[in-house]
Amino acid sequence: MSEALERFRLACGDINATAASLGFPPFCTGLRTETPLNSAPYVVDLPGFAALLGTDERRRAMIATLEAQLAALATQGVEWRLALIGGSFLRDAAIPADIDALIFYAIDPDRLSQAKAALTRLAAARSAACLDLSFCPVDVDPMILVKRSIFFSNLFAYDRDARSLVKGTVLLVPPLPSARRETDHRAKMTPETPSTLFSGAAS
16 A cells, blocks of 8 residues: 555544544535545544444444454455445444445455355355445456445435435445554645545535
């Protein structure tokens, strides 16, 4: 991961506590001040996800199950890169039945059969594990990647009663090394940082 991308990822986390307090809406501030840094999907790693949403024993157990399943995939040739999470688990007042997530992954080409079998088993056992997981490889054509990402983002955000997209999503990322997590990322935002990473306010 490049240093600029690490800074972008860390800067995105500044809004997470506010987003959680508001129930993870699509936008947390006035629309004209929204950027990719302060709007859904809210970027958080596994420890941060547990801190924000592990508010009771059931939720903590579900998060632990998700973490264990992702770790198990890694032992079978499947590297998870990102997980887009939404649905009832992000609603603080709700009692979630499961964690809805789209897992973006890469497969070790030397362990292809083992990796495919692991993904098939996890998808089949999702109800028993309190996980409703779908999967998307990161090495597909960009059109498929974007289409699948937006479909699940819309699905997770959709409110059947309101018939509209009313909820935001969380983008779960693997933890950074501890030394990186302690970096003062604001102090390191220099003119050399690619402007495209930090721009994008609504006009």
